[in-house]
Amino acid sequence: MASLLSALVAFIITLSVLSYVFFGDWALFRVVMYLFIGAAAGYGGAVALRSVLWPMLFRPLIFQRQLLALVPLLLVALLLTKALRGKVSRWGNVAVGYLVGVGAAVAVGGAVRGTIFPQSVATMDALNLHLAAQKGISPFEFLVTGAFMLVGTVTTLAYFHFGARPQRNRPPQRAAWITALATVGQWFIAVAFGALFAGVLLAAATALAASIGQLWQFLSILLPH
């Protein structure tokens, strides 16, 4: 019975969401959206209290007398002052500054070690035939793939190079060879955007197919076999 009720609720909500295609932002769709937003906010707050604040802040502070937990408690108190008006809210900048500083340091360090350096090295090795033998692919295929990757990377970076030299009696313009590379890079960027759009469309198609599958599953329960 519970599964049938949950299936019914899922069926109604799915139909309400799909009704946006035909009726736009009408009342039933908005009710479902508000319901989802409220449930998500409440669920997020409950998760934060149950999984973060209680086990990592209050419990060590209350039951285990860990005074080190006063530091995050102070940061929490300072962060809450951002919700107040007046000059008191400036105290929240301390906590925000701490968050931004730590987050930026971790992100920059990870990006340098995890993305920029490995990807740059991989691009440099795009034409390294020694790697072709390791991967077990033909040298021709490796060279074509590597060349395509190298040209795409270089020309795309050239497209985002906006430096220009000042010229006499003329507006500043990029160098001719940079302009040529940027033109080629523009095509690579267009292809990348097309791939991203196709991925988004296919992801939405998957979600729609899953919703249709749920509707069909509910209807198959009701309909006689």
Add this chain to the structure above:
Amino acid sequence: MSDQIRCPMCGKPNPADAEVCRYCHARLKPIQPGDLPQPKPTGALEAMLPPWIRELRAESEMEEETLPLPGEKTEADGSEGAFPEGESASPEPDADDPLAALWAEEEEDEDLPDWLKSLGTEEEASAVAALAEEQAAPSAGEPPEAAEPKGAAEEEESALPDWLAGEQSAAEAEEAVLPDWLAEGVVAEPAGEPAEAAAPKGAAEEEENALPDGSVGAYQPPLVEAPSESLSASPFVESEELAEALLGETPDWLQMLAPEEESASGEKSPAEEEVAQPLTEGELPSWLEALRPVAAATSVLATDEEEPVETQGPLAGLRGVIAPPTLTTLRPGKVGVLGGKLKLSDEEERQARILQDLIAESSRPLPPSSLPDKKEQKVLRWSVGLLMLLAAFLPFFLPFLRAPLPRRVLPAAIAAQRLIDDVPQGAPVLVAVDYSPAFSAEMEAAAAPLVTDLLAKHARIVAVSTQPTGPDLISHFFAALGSDYRESEHYLNLGYLSGGTAGLYAFARHPRLVFGYAAGHDRIWNTSFLSTIHTAADFSLVLVITEDPETARAWVEQVRPALGEHTPLLMVISTQAEPLVEPYYETASQQVGGIVTGIVGGLAYEAIRGRPLTAAAQAQWGAYSNIALMGLMIIAGAGLVNLVLGWRERRNAPTLPQDEDLDDEEA
């Protein structure tokens, strides 16, 4: 001429029986003594008077008791004008000391106001008046003889104000037309005699009654530009008109206060006493002081015959009292709306109309031609929606419409299959469920074959999520795999990992510190799932399930460096994240050991395994394929239609004239 009289104010002729001038409304006939309003007993009003008036009256009465008779010369008299000519004001200088009188005269001259100094003694006044006449005569346009001395009458005339003197001089030939009261006044005045204080007093009352109101009120002391050191006489002696002016300026309320008995018995009214009372030069009444600027201004302005005469208000009958506006006093302001119609020719009107149309055309907003109307949008939306739903539902009803399963072998899926196979039996595996609920269908369909293989190997699966909704999605995911898989028995749900990238960084290196105090998980690190885990590198495999490329990049950047070479990173991603995650797999270092992308990747993995798909999975695959195909057809078809419509529209559009054509037309 005898039946007309000339107005003493404006000089225009009026009928002899006219009471007032018909031009300036100045009174032509003076009010006779019998016509004066009789004062009424005001004893009952005494108590209502202000204190300062009563004090003033008391002081006047006290001074009246000590006031000498008219014509007497006393040392207490402060006004030199109260004495005949040659006698100076108190303090009386010593007769034996001629220098004392000289010093006293000089001191008085220094104390006198400028306008008072200009009046001087009689001889000086006469001489100055003659000089003034000489100066005023050319400017006033009077005949030359008017400036010549003509005896006593003319001397008296010199004591009159300029405007009155000029009027008299000009009207000597027509003296018969003057009013009687004015003629008598001119004849009766002693010519060349010093005006004594007593005599002016009596004459002043007569003159006050005889002169028209306008003349009394408008009297201005003569302002003569003469050396001030030569003028030291008081105007109260020489000019009776001044006394008249003083009486004329007496407020009505003060005249009303004068008791009838006093007037009848010859006692002086306060105003009269003020006139008769010898005043020192420094004790001028405030109201007289207030007259000085006006007198100075009007005396200058009154010399011009061209200046206008006031016809209304209290200044009626006065000439040149209000200065006409000059160019410097005019200020720019808003100009009134001018009437009339601009006369334009037909050609000008046509050109103006063209310009007006051009301006109106340029300011008119262009209709959004690129956007279809609402009805068209609604039809388009309904059509696309119906087509999509139809494409999605048909495979469920009609199995032959289901698309065939993919046969294509994906290298990334093969790499994923190898990594799964490399996981030892019962080894710890970290599974990150980092997708949002909206993508649960795609992610579960893609990740389910891999996790099923891990469960088949009895891998110790530890699930974690950086999404707040992750803990429930973990439970839902394993529940969808089958009811045989239970939490804490087949997998461990660590729950929500807070902190974002920093939390990932800390968890990869110190997982016990991050989840050491989790509620209900105090002893989890002693369980079989985590007993051997001190860092992320202790896991045999890390499987990340996400639809967000940023989340995938965070795992690669923060966790992958801590895994080492023996712990591969495997990813199950959405199709929308594939273009951004694929490079991490393509690198030589293989930051990501394998990738399973979306429902296609899951089916490819199943195809590699050789496992048959369930009917529901096949139907979902069919729906997915049809929706993707329908989307492709709609986009391609709409693109073609728009291409044709655009081509037809461009062909049917009127061709714009080229610049050369325009030049030819202009030529």
